[in-house]
Amino acid sequence: MAGQKVKRMRLISFLIPALCATAVSQGARISFEGGSLPVLEYDAEKASGLEKIFVAYNSSEITEMRIESDDSGMSLKRFSNLGGGFAEPVAFRWDGSVAVLDNPSGNMGYIVEENGRNYCIWLVDYHEYLLKVTSITAAREQDCFSTTLDLSGKGDAIHYFTIDGRQAELSRQLQLSYSNLSWNDEAEQYSQEACVKELAHLTSTVVITPPLYCNSDFLLTGDRFLKAWGRELKYTSDVIFANGLDVHTVATQTNSRDENSEEPSTLIKGDANALGGSAPADFEFRAFTSDAVVHNEWQIADDPEFEYITFRFNEQTVDYSFVEEGTYYVRFVGSNSDGSCEAFGETYTISIGASDLRIPNAFTPNGDGVNDVWKVGYRSLLSFRCTIFDRYGNEIFRFSDPEQGWDGKYKGKLVNPGVYFYVIEAKGADGKTYKKGGDINIIRSKKYSTGNAE
Numbered sequence: 001m002a003g004q005k006v007k008r009m010r011l012i013s014f015l016i017p018a019l020c021a022t023a024v025s026q027g028a029r030i031s032f033e034g035g036s037l038p039v040l041e042y043d044a045e046k047a048s049g050l051e052k053i054f055v056a057y058n059s060s061e062i063t064e065m066r067i068e069s070d071d072s073g074m075s076l077k078r079f080s081n082l083g084g085g086f087a088e089p090v091a092f093r094w095d096g097s098v099a100v101l102d103n104p105s106g107n108m109g110y111i112v113e114e115n116g117r118n119y120c121i122w123l124v125d126y127h128e129y130l131l132k133v134t135s136i137t138a139a140r141e142q143d144c145f146s147t148t149l150d151l152s153g154k155g156d157a158i159h160y161f162t163i164d165g166r167q168a169e170l171s172r173q174l175q176l177s178y179s180n181l182s183w184n185d186e187a188e189q190y191s192q193e194a195c196v197k198e199l200a201h202l203t204s205t206v207v208i209t210p211p212l213y214c215n216s217d218f219l220l221t222g223d224r225f226l227k228a229w230g231r232e233l234k235y236t237s238d239v240i241f242a243n244g245l246d247v248h249t250v251a252t253q254t255n256s257r258d259e260n261s262e263e264p265s266t267l268i269k270g271d272a273n274a275l276g277g278s279a280p281a282d283f284e285f286r287a288f289t290s291d292a293v294v295h296n297e298w299q300i301a302d303d304p305e306f307e308y309i310t311f312r313f314n315e316q317t318v319d320y321s322f323v324e325e326g327t328y329y330v331r332f333v334g335s336n337s338d339g340s341c342e343a344f345g346e347t348y349t350i351s352i353g354a355s356d357l358r359i360p361n362a363f364t365p366n367g368d369g370v371n372d373v374w375k376v377g378y379r380s381l382l383s384f385r386c387t388i389f390d391r392y393g394n395e396i397f398r399f400s401d402p403e404q405g406w407d408g409k410y411k412g413k414l415v416n417p418g419v420y421f422y423v424i425e426a427k428g429a430d431g432k433t434y435k436k437g438g439d440i441n442i443i444r445s446k447k448y449s450t451g452n453a454e
Helices: 002-021 224-228
Strands: 029-034 040-043 052-056 062-068 075-079 093-095 098-102 108-114 117-125 132-138 147-154 158-161 167-170 174-184 189-199 205-208 219-222 233-236 247-253 275-277 281-289 295-301 309-313 317-322 326-335 342-344 348-352 356-358 377-379 381-389 395-399 418-428 433-442
Touching (some): 029 052, 117 158, 132 233, 189 205, 247 275, 247 326, 275 281, 281 295, 281 348, 309 317, 356 418, 377 381
Parallel strands (some): 052 117
Antiparallel strands (some): 029 062, 040 052, 062 098, 075 108, 093 098, 108 117, 158 167, 174 189, 247 281, 281 317, 295 309, 295 326, 326 348, 381 395, 381 418, 418 433
16 A cells, blocks of 8 residues: 555656646736735746746745636645645635735745646745855966856855756856957957856856956846846956966968969968978967966977977067978967966978079070070079179179079170070078089070061
8 A cells, every 4th residue: 555655646746747737828827915026927947847937035025926717616735845746735715806825935836726727836935045245256276278266155046846846946147247368360369358157046166168368357247036126236356367378379481482483472371281392481470378378489399299399489479580401390388477387379380392403594585574584493592692604704794692583684785695604603401502504595586577586
């Protein structure tokens, strides 16, 4: 018999949620009398088996719970944390077509049975959950990936119980507002943004992720019940210092040469795997950091693991020229004041190719825009000197920048077609030396009125 009784109790506990759920749109109309502040009404989650949750500022001030009903056979039950399976009948009186429960108890559930349907509610006594905040401070211990706050005061979780006896929480919807930094790739800068973290109730510890990247105060507002009553609490902390590390970097190559083009390109920005080319390769490395970054260091290494760091620069912006053949790895490291946290920027791979020198033996300086200048083709040259002579050994032109060339002029006038001679001395980034000499043929065609060349 005892076992059958337990099974019967469980059966009732599971049947009542289903019955309550049937009275969604045609449930009883409930109102309250008494109290200095209105009773608030909220929809309950369907899984709770409840239709509504009511919140009274102080249930002891409520004199009447009034239930409009057209069922003279209506009944009313009350349940606690045990759930609707253990609901007990409560006495009420009729005021015309309105059933009146005098002095309803807070933090209790009620089941209205009318017209063969059940309508289930929970009444919260907010007075037992009063909100008070006395301090918001940074926790003594912080990690590198979040900011931990210590909150003191009172604002416990507001609990209610579902029809089957499960404990649930009615969120206070407290709002913790603060400022943080957000990176903008297009603008290449940090900007402040407003952030809000919602709290279901006041806890002693709150973890902010991502961490604070800038100094900020915290404003706690709420809860939603006090706000609805026009009594919203607002508490502002002192400034809490940033502990989060964040870095962004930009690598700009200012003299890159496309191997398929004779023209140099400039301001090639950081595709981390497509930088370098011909030496000398000049770079500007820039780092942007959040407020907690105290120590700045650009590192240049021979290996991608940075076990063999060859150069360190304690600056956020570094100009550097790569002049030797090889592959280099560059990154930025930012750390906090005691070095307990580090943040790493992108790793840039810089590849400097072997040297090369190609020398043409003819050109046509006739002003048609094609092959008008005698220029060498080159890659990764660190030094260069070229001297041009006529057939009598007279020097007629000299230049030391391989980007330049000879336009076929001497003292501002085009020289006669024929054979001229060059001597070149150069040194490559790979240590290779070049000493070359040879002839240059100037070809200049005559043009007739027909446009045909002879």
